Amino acid sequence: MPSLIEILTQSEHFLKSKGILAARLDAELLLSQLLRYNRLSLYLHLNDNMEGHLLSQFQHMVSRRGSREPLQYIVGEVDFHGLSIAVDRNVLIPRHETEELVDIIISRFGNRPIGSILDLGTGSGAIGLALAKHFPKANVLAVDTSQNALLTAQKNAIRNRMANIRFMVSDWLENVDGIFDMIISNPPYLTDKEFENVQDEIKKFEPKCALVAKNNGLADIFKIISTTGRSLAKDGVLALETGSFQHESIASFAKNYFGKFESMDDLSGKNRFVFLQNNTKFRLPSDINDSTLPLSFN
Numbered sequence: 001m002p003s004l005i006e007i008l009t010q011s012e013h014f015l016k017s018k019g020i021l022a023a024r025l026d027a028e029l030l031l032s033q034l035l036r037y038n039r040l041s042l043y044l045h046l047n048d049n050m051e052g053h054l055l056s057q058f059q060h061m062v063s064r065r066g067s068r069e070p071l072q073y074i075v076g077e078v079d080f081h082g083l084s085i086a087v088d089r090n091v092l093i094p095r096h097e098t099e100e101l102v103d104i105i106i107s108r109f110g111n112r113p114i115g116s117i118l119d120l121g122t123g124s125g126a127i128g129l130a131l132a133k134h135f136p137k138a139n140v141l142a143v144d145t146s147q148n149a150l151l152t153a154q155k156n157a158i159r160n161r162m163a164n165i166r167f168m169v170s171d172w173l174e175n176v177d178g179i180f181d182m183i184i185s186n187p188p189y190l191t192d193k194e195f196e197n198v199q200d201e202i203k204k205f206e207p208k209c210a211l212v213a214k215n216n217g218l219a220d221i222f223k224i225i226s227t228t229g230r231s232l233a234k235d236g237v238l239a240l241e242t243g244s245f246q247h248e249s250i251a252s253f254a255k256n257y258f259g260k261f262e263s264m265d266d267l268s269g270k271n272r273f274v275f276l277q278n279n280t281k282f283r284l285p286s287d288i289n290d291s292t293l294p295l296s297f298n
């Protein structure tokens with residue numbers, strides 16, 4: 001029986017030969033997941049031998065990674081804003097930028113009496129669940145056009161014991177009734193050209209419909225902007241994650257639907273988030289900080 005260290009070394013070489021850059025790290029993370037060790041325990045057990053049935057399970061995991069399947073799908077879960085979110089090929093793997101969007105919302109609106117939140121295109125449920133946790137008094141509705149994605153999202157609500165969220169099939173706002181204090185979405189926004197250049201992990205395994213939108217990546221964003229008005233409370237806010245070259249087009253399109261547009265950068269300094277509101281009075285001076293770059297219409 002081979003030892004864990006021998007298995008790790010072989011797996012590292014195999015993954016390297018498949019072009020995986022963080023080969024050693026990935027092998028360690030997969031082995032930790034299989035053996036239910038944290039990485040420190042793994043290091044303490046490196047000289048242990050591995051039983052045959054575990055070895056074949058591990059080889060299967062490593063060969064999946066070798067075919068460029070994202071580590072997160074093989075491990076089956078990711079941390080998102082302190083929640084354990086199960087992920088599978090029906091849902092996009094939550095990105096760090098999307099955690100940033102949740103952070104911004106919490107820091108700007110965390111003290112407001114937010115009663116209702118709508119998460120459009122929820123996928124794994126990550127945004128809706130993180131907001132359900134941070135706004136425990138709010139009712140969250142999370143919708144997606146994919147029934148399979150919603151099954152994963154529902155599983156995640158149970159996994160995180162979140163009771164103030166419900167799920168519904170809807171193509172953006174099509175089946176949505178009611179008025180919301182906050183509508184949030186991380187819609188598909190990549191252009192076809194951008195998609196051509198993404199790494200194999202994304203291109204071959206993540207749901208393309210959650211990534212790419214027509215009209216240079218803007219079709220779904222425009223659809224949301226042009227249809228959310230009727231579902232937004234008077235002082236409500238529409239918060240979107242977007243592509244980094246889209247804010248001028250979005251500002252000019254949104255002019256017809258919203259009184260106020262704000263562009264915000266992500267931590268890497270790229271235009272990434274858009275906040276739209278009807279009522280400028282909703283914005284208190286305390287909301288204004290250095291990372292806020294208002295692109296005024298007037």
Ligand code: GLN
Pocket residue numbers: 095097186187188189190202210211212241
């Ligand atoms: N930020 C994601 C990526 O670059 C795209 C997510 C999205 O389209 N909503 O892979």
